[in-house]
Amino acid sequence: MRTTALALSMMCIVPLAFAVDVPLTTPVSGVVKSVLVSQGQSVKKGQILLSLDDTIYQARVVEAEAALSRLKEEAAEADRDLKRAKELYDRAVSSTTEYEQAQLRYARADGLYREAQAKLTIARKNLEYSTLRAPFNATVSKRLAEPGMVVTSEFQPATLIILSK
Numbered sequence: 001m002r003t004t005a006l007a008l009s010m011m012c013i014v015p016l017a018f019a020v021d022v023p024l025t026t027p028v029s030g031v032v033k034s035v036l037v038s039q040g041q042s043v044k045k046g047q048i049l050l051s052l053d054d055t056i057y058q059a060r061v062v063e064a065e066a067a068l069s070r071l072k073e074e075a076a077e078a079d080r081d082l083k084r085a086k087e088l089y090d091r092a093v094s095s096t097t098e099y100e101q102a103q104l105r106y107a108r109a110d111g112l113y114r115e116a117q118a119k120l121t122i123a124r125k126n127l128e129y130s131t132l133r134a135p136f137n138a139t140v141s142k143r144l145a146e147p148g149m150v151v152t153s154e155f156q157p158a159t160l161i162i163l164s165k
Helices: 055-090 096-129
Strands: 012-014 021-024 030-035 048-052 131-133 138-143 161-164
Touching: 021 138, 055 096
Parallel strands: 012 161
Antiparallel strands: 012 021, 012 138, 021 161, 030 048, 048 131, 138 161
16 A cells, blocks of 8 residues: 555644644654554653554564674684684794685674674664654644555655644
C-alpha cells in the first residue's frame, strides 16, 4: 500500500507557550505498524508516538552482529599470525616477504572488523529510528499516519505527526 508524501504528513507537535507546529517523520522507510497518539493528546518528551514494522531492521542488527563476531575472530587470527611471522622474521627464519604478507593480512582483517563495527552501529541506529518519539513535551495537533501506510525516507520524507509546542 503506497501513500503520498502529503498523506503521510499527518502529525505535528505544538509548543506550549505559543502555537508552533513541528512536523515529525522517521528517517527510515517502512510500513507503519502502530500509531499510539491521537489528535489533541498531550505527549511527554521521549514518549513513543509511532512505530514502523521493525522486522527488517532487527534482522539487519542480527546480521551485523554475526558479521562482527566472525570478523573479530578473523582479525584475532591474523594478529596471531602476524606475531608468529614477526618472531620468525626476527630470528631470521622467514623472509621479509612472508612478514609483509602477514602484515597485509592483518591490516585487511582489522579493516574489515572495523567496517563491521560501523555497520552494526548503523543497523542499531536504523532500528532505533523505526520508532518515532516525541522530542519534547507537546500536544499532537495533527495525526496523519495510520497503520499500514508506507513511509519512504528518500528525498523529502513525509510528515507523520505534527506536535504543537
